[in-house]
Amino acid sequence: MMPRGESMDKKAIVTDFLSRCITYSDESIARKIARGENEEVPAWQSYRDFTAYSLKEVNDGKLDDWFDADKTTDLLENCHEVSIDELEHSHRATWLSGLLSPRPLVVAASENAQGMGNLAPLSSVMVVSNTPPLLVASLSESRDGRPRDTLVNLRTNGKAILHLLPATQESAENVDLTATQLPANESEWDICGFTNVKGNDMLVGQAVAAIQVSLVEERDLPQAVAKLVILKVEKLFVSDEELPINGLKVLCQHGIDRLTEAPDSWSVNVDKHYN
Numbered sequence: 146m147m148p149r150g151e152s153m154d155k156k157a158i159v160t161d162f163l164s165r166c167i168t169y170s171d172e173s174i175a176r177k178i179a180r181g182e183n184e185e186v187p188a189w190q191s192y193r194d195f196t197a198y199s200l201k202e203v204n205d206g207k208l209d210d211w212f213d214a215d216k217t218t219d220l221l222e223n224c225h226e227v228s229i230d231e232l233e234h235s236h237r238a239t240w241l242s243g244l245l246s247p248r249p250l251v252v253a254a255s256e257n258a259q260g261m262g263n264l265a266p267l268s269s270v271m272v273v274s275n276t277p278p279l280l281v282a283s284l285s286e287s288r289d290g291r292p293r294d295t296l297v298n299l300r301t302n303g304k305a306i307l308h309l310l311p312a313t314q315e316s317a318e319n320v321d322l323t324a325t326q327l328p329a330n331e332s333e334w335d336i337c338g339f340t341n342v343k344g345n346d347m348l349v350g351q352a353v354a355a356i357q358v359s360l361v362e363e364r365d366l367p368q369a370v371a372k373l374v375i376l377k378v379e380k381l382f383v384s385d386e387e388l389p390i391n392g393l394k395v396l397c398q399h400g401i402d403r404l405t406e407a408p409d410s411w412s413v414n415v416d417k418h419y420n
Contacts, residue, residue, distance in 0.1 A: 155212045156203065156209070156212045159203060159212075160200060160203055160204060163196055163199055163200040163203065164200060166196045167193060167196050167197055167200065170189055170190075170192055170193035170196065171193065173189055174186055174189050174190060174193065177189065227240065238401060239400075239401045242268075242398070242400055242401045243400050243401065247397035247398060247399035247405065247407065247408060248268055248271075248397060248398055249268075249270070249309055249395055249396070249397055249398075249407075250266060250267075250268055250310065250320060250395075250396045250397055250398045250404055251266070251267045251268070251270045251307045251308060251309065252264055252265070252266055252267075252307075252308040252310060252320060252323055252339075252349060252352075253265050253266075253267050253282075253295050253305050253306070253307050253308075254305060254306045254307075254308065254347040254348070254349060255294070255295050255298035255299060255302075255304070255305040255306075255347070256298055256302060256346070256347060257294070257297070257298050257301060258301050258302070261330075261332055262332050262333075262334050262341075262346060262347065263294040263295065263298055263332065263333060264323040264332075264333035264334060264337065264339065264349075265293060265294065265295045265323055265324070265333070266320050266323055266324050267282055267284075267295070267307070268398040269281075269282050269283040270282045270307060273375075277377065278377065278378035279361070279375060279376065279377055279378070280307075280356070280358060280375075280376045280377075280378060281373060281374065281375055281376070282373075282374050282376065283366065283371045283372070283373055283374075284296040284299075284371060284372050284374055285370060285371040285372075286370045286371070287326065288326075290370075292372070296363075296372055296374065299360045299363075299374060300360070300363070303359050303360045304357065304358065304359050304360070304379075305347075305357075305358055305360075305376075306347045306348055306349075306355050306356065306357050306358070306382075307355060307356045307357075307358060308348075308349045308352035308354075308355045309352060309353050309354045309355065309356075309393060309395045309396075310349075310351065310352055310353060310395060310396040311351070311352075311353050311394070311395065311396065312394055312395055312396045312397070312405070312406030312407060313396075315338065315351075316351070316396050317396060317404040318338075319337040319338045319339055319351070320396065320404065322336050322337035322338075323337055323339075338351070339351055348382060352382075352384075353384055353393055353394075353395055354381065354382060354383045354384060354393065354395075355381070355382040356378055356380075356381055356382075357378070357379045357380045357381070357382070358376035358377060358378055358379060359376065359377050359379055360374060360375075360376060361375040361376060361377050362374070362375040363375075392407060393407065394406060394407055394409065395407055
């Protein structure tokens with residue numbers, strides 16, 4: 146972790162810069178009004194207001210993680226062993242989610258025997274075979290010990306649609322709503338902002354892409370309440386037919402309860418596996 150003094154010095158530099166920008170804007174607006182250049186004042190006022198809002202965000206501490214970013218370390222420099230079995234559940238989950246992320250946040254749509262729709266967020270979906278096209282996912286129990294509706298519905302009719310969502314605040318808020326614990330006679334479709342595509346009641350129209358799957362096999366996980374499901378990809382629904390060579394900008398889980406966009410700051414193409 147960056148020394149606290151160093152992060153505060155960086156914050157002080159930014160706040161000083163923003164404060165100077167505001168002062169300069171105020172002086173520029175005053176000069177332009179004095180010269181009668183009123184047509185340029187609105188643009189300067191917008192810049193001034195945006196900068197003032199940015200300064201408020203920094204001073205309120207909402208952006209402190211920008212100034213306190215983790216220093217890059219490696220096991221040669223620091224190596225600490227963590228006994229995973231001795232951790233309480235919440236700490237174990239936080240470690241595993243923090244290390245093995247980001248990963249796409251998927252919203253699974255399924256239907257029960259009566260045709261009522263269900264939506265549920267999943268973060269454990271992974272490709273395990275391209276030919277045949279197979280995915281796996283871990284489906285746990287609810288807090289009261291009931292199997293998740295997604296698993297029950299897969300057992301009933303054997304199909305689901307997995308949705309990849311745009312990396313927006315609205316998507317994240319809707320995902321949070323789909324995790325709401327509801328009575329059996331209520332649907333997550335009715336409490337979130339997702340709407341289906343005409344002609345397909347299970348297809349979320351706000352998704353960037355979706356994967357229709359069928360249940361191949363269900364397996365117990367050793368010493369766990371969760372079930373591992375093996376799913377066969379039946380078809381894809383895409384909003385752009387261009388091959389996603391560089392991946393899609395979709396909503397991801399990064400950490401235990403944090404949703405963010407897919408990382409896109411830098412990349413390196415690795416191709417030795419083609420040799």
